[in-house]
Amino acid sequence: MTVHISSKFDSGAIEVVSAERADDIHVRIARDGAAEFAQWFHFRVQGVAGVPCRIVFDNAGQTSYPRGWENYRAVASYDRVTWFRVPTSYDGQVMTVAFTPAHDSVYLAYFEPYPDERHLALLGTAQNSPLVRSHSMGQTVDGRDMTLLTVGEPRAGKRHIWVIARQHPGETMAEWFVEGMLRRLLGAGDWAGDPLAAALLDEAVFFVVPNMNPDGSARGHLRTHAAGANLNREWLTPDLARSPEVHHVRAAIEATGCDMFFDIHGDEALPYVFLAGNEGVESATPALLAREKAFGERFKAVSLDFQDKFGYPPGKHGPESLKLASKWVAHRFGCLSLTLEMPFKDNANRPDPQVGWSGARSAALGASMLAAIWAQMQADQR
Numbered sequence: 107m108t109v110h111i112s113s114k115f116d117s118g119a120i121e122v123v124s125a126e127r128a129d130d131i132h133v134r135i136a137r138d139g140a141a142e143f144a145q146w147f148h149f150r151v152q153g154v155a156g157v158p159c160r161i162v163f164d165n166a167g168q169t170s171y172p173r174g175w176e177n178y179r180a181v182a183s184y185d186r187v188t189w190f191r192v193p194t195s196y197d198g199q200v201m202t203v204a205f206t207p208a209h210d211s212v213y214l215a216y217f218e219p220y221p222d223e224r225h226l227a228l229l230g231t232a233q234n235s236p237l238v239r240s241h242s243m244g245q246t247v248d249g250r251d252m253t254l255l256t257v258g259e260p261r262a263g264k265r266h267i268w269v270i271a272r273q274h275p276g277e278t279m280a281e282w283f284v285e286g287m288l289r290r291l292l293g294a295g296d297w298a299g300d301p302l303a304a305a306l307l308d309e310a311v312f313f314v315v316p317n318m319n320p321d322g323s324a325r326g327h328l329r330t331h332a333a334g335a336n337l338n339r340e341w342l343t344p345d346l347a348r349s350p351e352v353h354h355v356r357a358a359i360e361a362t363g364c365d366m367f368f369d370i371h372g373d374e375a376l377p378y379v380f381l382a383g384n385e386g387v388e389s390a391t392p393a394l395l396a397r398e399k400a401f402g403e404r405f406k407a408v409s410l411d412f413q414d415k416f417g418y419p420p421g422k423h424g425p426e427s428l429k430l431a432s433k434w435v436a437h438r439f440g441c442l443s444l445t446l447e448m449p450f451k452d453n454a455n456r457p458d459p460q461v462g463w464s465g466a467r468s469a470a471l472g473a474s475m476l477a478a479i480w481a482q483m484q485a486d487q488r
Contacts, residue, residue: 107153107210116222117215117275119326120149123164128154131161135169138327140334144169145374146276148215148326155210159203166201170328174374175201178451179462181218184209189218191462217372217450218465220278222324225317228285229253235292237307243354247332250320252354257291258311265310265365265483270355273337273431274329275322277372279448279468284316284370286469290476297473306480313362318351338369339426341434352431359435366479367435367443370472377454377463378416379471381405382432382445386421389428389437397442401482408477411453411467418447442482446475 109128113120123132131151137144144165151159166175175196180203183189192205192214203214232255233240243252258264269287271280290297291312297303306312317323321332330336331351340349344356359367373380383398384390405412427433436443448471452462461467 146328171374276328280370282465282468283472287472380417
Protein backbone atom coordinates (compact mmCIF):
# COMPACT_ATOMS: atom_id res chain seq x y z
CA MET A 107 0.00 0.00 0.00
CA THR A 108 1.26 3.49 -0.85
CA VAL A 109 2.30 5.71 2.04
CA HIS A 110 0.33 8.95 2.16
CA ILE A 111 0.83 11.93 4.50
CA SER A 112 -1.73 14.68 5.01
CA SER A 113 -2.29 17.66 7.32
CA LYS A 114 -5.24 19.50 5.76
CA PHE A 115 -7.37 19.39 8.89
CA ASP A 116 -7.90 21.37 12.08
CA SER A 117 -4.48 22.25 13.61
CA GLY A 118 -2.69 20.16 10.97
CA ALA A 119 0.86 21.23 10.05
CA ILE A 120 3.82 19.51 8.37
CA GLU A 121 5.94 19.81 5.24
CA VAL A 122 6.60 16.52 3.42
CA VAL A 123 10.09 16.12 1.95
CA SER A 124 9.78 12.48 0.83
CA ALA A 125 7.52 9.53 1.62
CA GLU A 126 8.27 6.84 -0.96
CA ARG A 127 8.99 4.24 1.73
CA ALA A 128 7.53 3.90 5.22
CA ASP A 129 10.97 3.26 6.69
CA ASP A 130 12.47 6.40 5.15
CA ILE A 131 9.95 9.24 5.52
CA HIS A 132 11.40 12.75 5.71
CA VAL A 133 9.41 15.78 6.87
CA ARG A 134 10.04 19.35 7.99
CA ILE A 135 8.30 21.20 10.80
CA ALA A 136 6.39 24.13 9.32
CA ARG A 137 6.67 27.78 10.35
CA ASP A 138 3.79 29.70 11.92
CA GLY A 139 2.38 31.29 8.75
CA ALA A 140 3.50 34.91 8.94
CA ALA A 141 6.08 34.36 11.72
CA GLU A 142 9.43 32.63 12.17
CA PHE A 143 8.30 30.29 14.98
CA ALA A 144 8.43 26.59 14.12
CA GLN A 145 7.76 23.74 16.57
CA TRP A 146 4.19 22.44 16.26
CA PHE A 147 3.39 19.45 14.04
CA HIS A 148 0.23 17.42 13.54
CA PHE A 149 -0.24 15.10 10.59
CA ARG A 150 -1.70 11.78 9.43
CA VAL A 151 0.21 8.85 7.92
CA GLN A 152 -1.79 6.27 5.94
CA GLY A 153 -0.94 2.88 4.46
CA VAL A 154 1.32 1.71 7.30
CA ALA A 155 -0.51 -1.09 9.18
CA GLY A 156 2.11 -3.51 10.48
CA VAL A 157 4.86 -1.73 8.56
CA PRO A 158 7.94 -0.42 10.45
CA CYS A 159 7.92 3.37 10.11
CA ARG A 160 10.89 5.69 10.40
CA ILE A 161 9.96 9.37 10.21
CA VAL A 162 12.83 11.84 10.18
CA PHE A 163 12.21 15.50 11.05
CA ASP A 164 15.01 17.05 9.02
CA ASN A 165 14.91 20.54 10.53
CA ALA A 166 14.36 19.71 14.21
CA GLY A 167 17.68 21.32 15.14
CA GLN A 168 16.65 24.58 13.44
CA THR A 169 13.27 24.96 15.15
CA SER A 170 12.44 27.64 17.71
CA TYR A 171 13.12 25.50 20.78
CA PRO A 172 15.55 22.71 19.86
CA ARG A 173 16.04 21.87 23.55
CA GLY A 174 12.41 20.80 23.46
CA TRP A 175 13.40 17.67 21.53
CA GLU A 176 15.79 16.42 24.23
CA ASN A 177 14.17 13.44 26.03
CA TYR A 178 10.97 14.15 24.09
CA ARG A 179 8.59 11.54 22.63
CA ALA A 180 6.00 12.35 19.98
CA VAL A 181 2.33 11.51 20.60
CA ALA A 182 0.31 9.24 18.31
CA SER A 183 -3.30 8.17 17.95
CA TYR A 184 -5.36 5.90 15.72
CA ASP A 185 -8.72 7.44 16.60
CA ARG A 186 -7.82 11.01 17.73
CA VAL A 187 -9.25 10.13 21.15
CA THR A 188 -6.61 7.96 22.79
CA TRP A 189 -3.07 9.33 22.46
CA PHE A 190 0.15 7.57 23.42
CA ARG A 191 3.87 8.23 23.20
CA VAL A 192 6.04 6.62 20.52
CA PRO A 193 9.83 6.04 20.45
CA THR A 194 11.61 9.25 19.48
CA SER A 195 15.29 10.19 19.30
CA TYR A 196 17.14 13.45 18.70
CA ASP A 197 20.83 13.81 17.80
CA GLY A 198 21.04 17.60 17.98
CA GLN A 199 20.18 18.05 14.29
CA VAL A 200 17.36 15.69 13.28
CA MET A 201 14.60 14.02 15.25
CA THR A 202 13.49 10.49 14.37
CA VAL A 203 10.24 8.74 15.26
CA ALA A 204 10.39 4.97 14.75
CA PHE A 205 7.57 2.51 15.47
CA THR A 206 5.29 -0.01 13.78
CA PRO A 207 1.65 1.20 13.59
CA ALA A 208 -1.06 -1.31 14.38
CA HIS A 209 -3.53 0.21 11.91
CA ASP A 210 -3.55 1.65 8.39
CA SER A 211 -3.89 5.24 9.58
CA VAL A 212 -2.09 6.95 12.44
CA TYR A 213 -1.93 10.58 13.59
CA LEU A 214 1.23 12.13 15.00
CA ALA A 215 1.41 15.41 16.92
CA TYR A 216 3.70 17.49 19.07
CA PHE A 217 1.22 17.21 21.94
CA GLU A 218 -2.30 15.86 22.32
CA PRO A 219 -4.41 18.28 20.23
CA TYR A 220 -7.46 20.10 21.56
CA PRO A 221 -9.75 20.12 18.49
CA ASP A 222 -12.03 22.99 17.58
CA GLU A 223 -15.01 20.68 17.81
CA ARG A 224 -14.11 19.91 21.42
CA HIS A 225 -13.62 23.63 22.07
CA LEU A 226 -17.12 24.39 20.75
CA ALA A 227 -18.56 21.49 22.73
CA LEU A 228 -16.87 22.81 25.88
CA LEU A 229 -18.49 26.21 25.38
CA GLY A 230 -21.88 24.66 24.67
CA THR A 231 -21.79 22.23 27.59
CA ALA A 232 -20.67 24.96 29.96
CA GLN A 233 -23.51 27.30 29.04
CA ASN A 234 -26.00 24.51 29.72
CA SER A 235 -25.26 25.17 33.39
CA PRO A 236 -27.38 27.84 35.09
CA LEU A 237 -24.13 29.05 36.64
CA VAL A 238 -22.66 30.12 33.29
CA ARG A 239 -23.16 32.96 30.86
CA SER A 240 -21.43 32.89 27.46
CA HIS A 241 -20.37 36.23 25.99
CA SER A 242 -18.97 37.22 22.60
CA MET A 243 -16.20 39.77 23.16
CA GLY A 244 -15.53 40.32 19.46
CA GLN A 245 -13.75 38.63 16.58
CA THR A 246 -10.22 37.47 15.80
CA VAL A 247 -8.15 38.55 12.79
CA ASP A 248 -9.75 35.72 10.77
CA GLY A 249 -13.24 36.55 12.06
CA ARG A 250 -13.57 33.75 14.61
CA ASP A 251 -15.41 34.32 17.88
CA MET A 252 -13.65 35.38 21.06
CA THR A 253 -15.77 33.77 23.75
CA LEU A 254 -15.81 34.57 27.46
CA LEU A 255 -17.47 32.25 29.99
CA THR A 256 -18.66 33.92 33.19
CA VAL A 257 -19.12 31.35 35.94
CA GLY A 258 -21.07 32.42 39.01
CA GLU A 259 -23.48 35.21 39.80
CA PRO A 260 -21.82 38.65 39.88
CA ARG A 261 -22.65 40.72 42.92
CA ALA A 262 -20.97 43.28 45.14
CA GLY A 263 -18.18 41.94 47.34
CA LYS A 264 -17.33 38.89 45.24
CA ARG A 265 -13.79 38.27 44.02
CA HIS A 266 -13.20 38.42 40.27
CA ILE A 267 -10.90 35.64 39.10
CA TRP A 268 -9.68 35.58 35.50
CA VAL A 269 -8.29 32.51 33.73
CA ILE A 270 -7.07 32.63 30.10
CA ALA A 271 -5.54 29.85 28.00
CA ARG A 272 -3.84 29.21 24.65
CA GLN A 273 -2.41 32.62 23.91
CA HIS A 274 0.12 30.32 22.24
CA PRO A 275 -2.18 28.00 20.29
CA GLY A 276 0.14 24.99 20.10
CA GLU A 277 0.17 24.82 23.90
CA THR A 278 -2.96 22.69 23.83
CA MET A 279 -2.44 21.42 27.36
CA ALA A 280 -3.71 24.84 28.44
CA GLU A 281 -7.24 24.23 27.16
CA TRP A 282 -7.23 20.71 28.60
CA PHE A 283 -6.40 22.41 31.92
CA VAL A 284 -9.34 24.79 31.55
CA GLU A 285 -11.68 21.92 30.72
CA GLY A 286 -10.74 20.13 33.94
CA MET A 287 -11.11 23.29 35.96
CA LEU A 288 -14.55 24.02 34.50
CA ARG A 289 -15.76 20.46 35.04
CA ARG A 290 -15.01 20.70 38.74
CA LEU A 291 -16.33 24.23 39.06
CA LEU A 292 -19.62 23.20 37.40
CA GLY A 293 -19.95 19.88 39.26
CA ALA A 294 -19.76 17.76 36.10
CA GLY A 295 -19.29 14.00 36.16
CA ASP A 296 -17.39 12.76 39.20
CA TRP A 297 -17.38 16.30 40.59
CA ALA A 298 -21.17 16.34 41.17
CA GLY A 299 -21.83 17.59 44.66
CA ASP A 300 -18.26 18.81 45.18
CA PRO A 301 -18.48 21.30 48.08
CA LEU A 302 -15.39 23.21 46.97
CA ALA A 303 -17.09 24.46 43.80
CA ALA A 304 -20.10 25.75 45.72
CA ALA A 305 -17.86 27.45 48.28
CA LEU A 306 -15.80 29.16 45.58
CA LEU A 307 -18.84 30.43 43.71
CA ASP A 308 -20.33 31.80 46.93
CA GLU A 309 -17.39 34.15 47.17
CA ALA A 310 -16.09 34.58 43.61
CA VAL A 311 -16.97 34.90 39.94
CA PHE A 312 -14.70 33.21 37.40
CA PHE A 313 -14.11 34.80 34.01
CA VAL A 314 -12.67 32.16 31.67
CA VAL A 315 -11.32 32.47 28.13
CA PRO A 316 -10.67 28.84 27.07
CA ASN A 317 -8.92 29.79 23.82
CA MET A 318 -7.26 33.18 23.33
CA ASN A 319 -6.01 32.27 19.86
CA PRO A 320 -8.61 30.40 17.77
CA ASP A 321 -6.96 31.41 14.48
CA GLY A 322 -3.54 30.06 15.37
CA SER A 323 -5.16 26.91 16.74
CA ALA A 324 -6.96 26.18 13.47
CA ARG A 325 -3.93 27.02 11.34
CA GLY A 326 -1.59 24.70 13.23
CA HIS A 327 0.62 27.43 14.73
CA LEU A 328 2.74 27.01 17.81
CA ARG A 329 2.94 30.56 19.10
CA THR A 330 1.24 33.20 16.93
CA HIS A 331 -2.12 34.23 15.53
CA ALA A 332 -3.22 34.56 11.90
CA ALA A 333 -1.15 37.69 11.20
CA GLY A 334 1.97 36.49 13.00
CA ALA A 335 1.65 38.29 16.34
CA ASN A 336 2.70 36.62 19.60
CA LEU A 337 -0.32 37.60 21.71
CA ASN A 338 1.64 37.31 24.95
CA ARG A 339 3.73 40.30 23.87
CA GLU A 340 0.74 42.53 23.05
CA TRP A 341 -0.69 43.42 26.46
CA LEU A 342 0.93 46.78 27.08
CA THR A 343 -0.54 48.47 23.99
CA PRO A 344 -2.89 46.07 22.18
CA ASP A 345 -3.99 47.26 18.77
CA LEU A 346 -7.48 46.46 17.48
CA ALA A 347 -6.11 45.81 14.00
CA ARG A 348 -2.95 43.91 14.94
CA SER A 349 -4.08 42.03 18.07
CA PRO A 350 -7.88 42.26 18.46
CA GLU A 351 -7.86 39.14 20.66
CA VAL A 352 -5.85 40.87 23.39
CA HIS A 353 -7.68 44.16 22.85
CA HIS A 354 -11.06 42.54 23.52
CA VAL A 355 -9.95 40.53 26.55
CA ARG A 356 -8.05 43.40 28.14
CA ALA A 357 -11.10 45.64 27.72
CA ALA A 358 -13.26 43.01 29.44
CA ILE A 359 -10.81 42.77 32.36
CA GLU A 360 -10.84 46.56 32.69
CA ALA A 361 -14.64 46.45 32.81
CA THR A 362 -14.85 43.81 35.56
CA GLY A 363 -11.70 44.45 37.57
CA CYS A 364 -9.44 41.63 38.67
CA ASP A 365 -8.55 40.07 42.03
CA MET A 366 -6.66 37.02 40.71
CA PHE A 367 -5.37 36.23 37.24
CA PHE A 368 -3.94 33.03 35.76
CA ASP A 369 -2.49 32.69 32.25
CA ILE A 370 -2.16 28.99 31.30
CA HIS A 371 0.74 27.82 29.08
CA GLY A 372 3.08 24.96 28.18
CA ASP A 373 6.87 24.96 28.10
CA GLU A 374 8.79 23.13 25.38
CA ALA A 375 12.01 22.42 27.27
CA LEU A 376 11.34 22.07 31.01
CA PRO A 377 9.74 18.75 32.09
CA TYR A 378 7.95 20.24 35.10
CA VAL A 379 4.81 22.08 36.18
CA PHE A 380 5.72 25.50 37.56
CA LEU A 381 4.57 29.08 38.02
CA ALA A 382 6.16 32.22 36.60
CA GLY A 383 5.52 35.27 38.72
CA ASN A 384 6.72 38.86 38.92
CA GLU A 385 10.09 38.40 40.56
CA GLY A 386 12.50 40.70 38.76
CA VAL A 387 9.72 42.99 37.50
CA GLU A 388 10.39 46.55 38.62
CA SER A 389 6.82 47.31 39.67
CA ALA A 390 6.39 44.17 41.80
CA THR A 391 6.11 44.97 45.52
CA PRO A 392 7.51 42.74 48.30
CA ALA A 393 3.92 42.07 49.41
CA LEU A 394 2.94 40.85 45.95
CA LEU A 395 5.98 38.58 45.68
CA ALA A 396 5.25 37.14 49.14
CA ARG A 397 1.68 36.41 48.06
CA GLU A 398 2.92 34.64 44.93
CA LYS A 399 5.22 32.45 47.00
CA ALA A 400 2.40 31.63 49.42
CA PHE A 401 0.14 30.61 46.54
CA GLY A 402 2.85 28.27 45.26
CA GLU A 403 3.04 26.62 48.67
CA ARG A 404 -0.73 26.15 48.69
CA PHE A 405 -0.61 24.67 45.18
CA LYS A 406 2.06 22.17 46.25
CA ALA A 407 -0.20 21.11 49.12
CA VAL A 408 -3.04 20.13 46.78
CA SER A 409 -1.19 18.79 43.70
CA LEU A 410 1.63 16.26 43.54
CA ASP A 411 2.32 17.42 39.98
CA PHE A 412 3.17 20.99 40.96
CA GLN A 413 6.67 21.97 42.12
CA ASP A 414 8.66 25.17 42.65
CA LYS A 415 12.28 24.00 42.44
CA PHE A 416 12.55 24.31 38.63
CA GLY A 417 11.26 27.22 36.57
CA TYR A 418 12.26 30.44 34.85
CA PRO A 419 15.01 32.68 36.24
CA PRO A 420 13.88 36.00 37.77
CA GLY A 421 13.62 38.79 35.22
CA LYS A 422 13.71 36.39 32.27
CA HIS A 423 11.68 38.71 30.04
CA GLY A 424 13.55 41.89 30.95
CA PRO A 425 12.19 45.10 29.39
CA GLU A 426 9.42 43.13 27.64
CA SER A 427 7.86 42.12 30.97
CA LEU A 428 4.85 44.43 30.93
CA LYS A 429 3.97 43.23 27.43
CA LEU A 430 3.11 39.83 28.99
CA ALA A 431 -0.42 39.17 30.24
CA SER A 432 0.23 38.13 33.84
CA LYS A 433 2.82 40.86 34.41
CA TRP A 434 0.64 43.57 32.89
CA VAL A 435 -2.32 42.50 35.06
CA ALA A 436 -0.17 42.47 38.21
CA HIS A 437 1.09 45.95 37.36
CA ARG A 438 -2.36 47.31 36.51
CA PHE A 439 -4.40 45.81 39.37
CA GLY A 440 -1.78 44.95 42.01
CA CYS A 441 -3.32 41.49 42.34
CA LEU A 442 -2.02 37.93 42.39
CA SER A 443 -1.27 37.34 38.71
CA LEU A 444 0.67 34.30 37.54
CA THR A 445 1.60 32.30 34.46
CA LEU A 446 1.27 28.52 34.84
CA GLU A 447 3.54 26.35 32.69
CA MET A 448 3.05 22.63 31.96
CA PRO A 449 5.42 20.33 30.04
CA PHE A 450 5.19 19.11 26.47
CA LYS A 451 7.30 16.11 27.49
CA ASP A 452 6.52 14.49 30.83
CA ASN A 453 6.64 15.50 34.46
CA ALA A 454 10.18 14.42 35.40
CA ASN A 455 9.15 14.18 39.06
CA ARG A 456 6.35 11.69 38.32
CA PRO A 457 6.85 10.27 34.81
CA ASP A 458 4.27 8.21 32.94
CA PRO A 459 6.02 5.89 30.44
CA GLN A 460 2.89 5.32 28.35
CA VAL A 461 1.48 8.80 27.81
CA GLY A 462 3.89 11.27 29.42
CA TRP A 463 2.23 14.59 30.25
CA SER A 464 -1.24 14.40 28.72
CA GLY A 465 -4.55 16.12 28.23
CA ALA A 466 -6.09 14.15 31.10
CA ARG A 467 -3.26 15.07 33.46
CA SER A 468 -3.56 18.73 32.44
CA ALA A 469 -7.28 18.58 33.20
CA ALA A 470 -6.61 17.04 36.61
CA LEU A 471 -4.18 19.86 37.36
CA GLY A 472 -6.85 22.40 36.43
CA ALA A 473 -9.29 20.81 38.84
CA SER A 474 -6.73 20.70 41.64
CA MET A 475 -5.72 24.36 41.28
CA LEU A 476 -9.20 25.36 42.42
CA ALA A 477 -8.29 24.08 45.88
CA ALA A 478 -5.21 26.32 45.91
CA ILE A 479 -7.36 29.29 44.84
CA TRP A 480 -9.79 28.55 47.67
CA ALA A 481 -6.97 28.32 50.20
CA GLN A 482 -5.58 31.63 48.95
CA MET A 483 -8.98 33.29 49.24
CA GLN A 484 -9.30 32.15 52.85
CA ALA A 485 -5.80 33.38 53.69
CA ASP A 486 -6.60 36.76 52.14
CA GLN A 487 -9.52 37.17 54.53
CA ARG A 488 -7.40 36.65 57.62
